[in-house]
Amino acid sequence: MSLPWLRENWQQVLRERQQGKLAHAYCVPWQVDLGSALFVAEWIKLLLCSQAEKRACGECKSCLLHKAGNHPDYYSLASQDGRAISVDQVRELLGKLHNTPNQAGAKVVWLQDAEKLSVTAANALLKTLEEPTRDTYFIVTPERTERLLPTLRSRMQLLRMNTPSAEAIQQWLAQQLGRILTEEEMTACQRYRQRPLALIEWVKSGDYPRDYVAELSGALLADEALPTPAKADWQDWLLATEQWLQELMRVQQGAAQTQLLMPSKQAELQQFLRNRNYNVTDLSSWLQLCYGIRQQTNEQSGLNGPLLLQELWMRWL
Template sequence: MADLLPWQAHLWTQLSERRQHAHAYLLHGPAGIGKRQLAEHLRARLLCQSPQAGFACGQCKGCLLLAAGTHPDTFTLEPEEADKAIKVDQVRELVDFVVQTAQLGGRKVILLEPAEAMNINAANALLKSLEEPSGDTVLLLISHQPSRLLPTIKSRCVQQACPFPSEVQSLAWLAQNLPALNVDEHRELLELAAGSPLSAQRLQEQGVREARALVVEGVKKLLKQQASASQLAEGWNAVSLILLFDWFSQWAHLLLRYQLSGDEQALGLPDMHKVLQYLGDKSTQAKVLDLQQWLLEQRQKVLNKANLNRVLLLEALLVRWASLPGPG
């Protein structure tokens, strides 16, 4: 189990010192800030037979079984495949677990992540267990996007916002966990991860800085007519589609902000400063707004796992991007 993160210390003190725990917690906040680690520490604390100084002891039978992955009184519910929905049959297994008697005579603890991955039928199947869990059962729901949850799910949980680390805390954590990189590289990763340090670490492991350099170089070649939209679409095959739409959506937003404010210091990462300034000066706000609307619509389709032709979609994106300079 990963260490408790420094920015969680105050919240952990509040949670660990409670004498009476709620039957269901909804731990929510942006992805990459350590909600899963917090939930796992709380699960260990709730299942520990001899907690010490607010933490699980790590030595009792319950702690040893949990560490071995064989504790009979805990249940973890996640999508069967990454980025897929949690299905109703999976929740029914959870419900069957809830009505069982705890085999070690203590609590039963359920960890569910991400809660928003439950489809409608799955969420409805969980409602009764959330409202009236059997025995001493605690459900720990983790959500990166609580706005996507049914109101009936949220109303049955104690909603706990998880702390977002400061830039100082994030940079210190990255310095410890990615010591081979310098502080400027840490800052770049942190900005790419929207300030979430754990996401920044994952991005580094996935080679995102190299992928972004490839994309930025391609965008510059496109505008100089040194590469075609179809060539770039084919060449970006290894780059995550959602990352591409995240970057282009952000660039469109920065373009609009620059056009409205004229602030050259608010153009995001330095790698795109000159490109965005050029496009901001040469494009109309109407064209940028139209592009931004299209990008957001396509991004939502990507998030919803729509059956899209990747190459044709990227070609369409790049044709629209290349047509920004010039009159309306």
């Protein structure tokens, strides 16, 4: 595993495989900037390889078939153009799984965008996860695990990608760049701990993204006018709201500075919480409302996302 912060996750998979304790279904939160795409790709190759040890050999017939994109025992299912995954799509997939493996090995299913499963599709999949066919492995990658049916989540083993420390990212980034990091880059390693793969591209280009969290935090801490979300960026403001509430929860619970997105703002955030008399229960309930807005707008067309977000801000500020 080339990404050092994911090596512990990789060792877990190898250990369970060697001990014959692999679960038939794993739920892996989809975090591309943390390396989930690379991890899942290597995992699928490992499961399909007929001679794998610590990684796929890349040379056996099974590996060559997968590399060519026509392995008969590999299946993938994803949302098309953001639409719901239908029960018919799931039933078609499950029908194929009853066939005998072509390569006399494992059958591997990669279910992407799993949060977009319709209720009937999720229930159809649930029956298979309760009674899986032999040597069949599901890798399920939702963007948000909380949006899966609880019964579906309970039939899978959750495998969260490890988030590296700021120091680990600094060391990795310096190695990748072949030089000492600037002070700005070292600060960015703390700010974007969950997005190291995006961070290295920003550092190389010198083009950092707009920091919605910092802007929202600045307005709230200074008691200034809140931003005005537009159709083009309201989801960025929604994500920033979620991240800011999560940061407040970490501060409220006494998390170490190394765990904070904005450690330099810790004292100001503590004072903000005291002034507003907010507790973790309040923050958690508002965070759930954010998730609710995201789910509503994904499932129903025509909703005014910017207005819903502004109304949410007004409810708790």
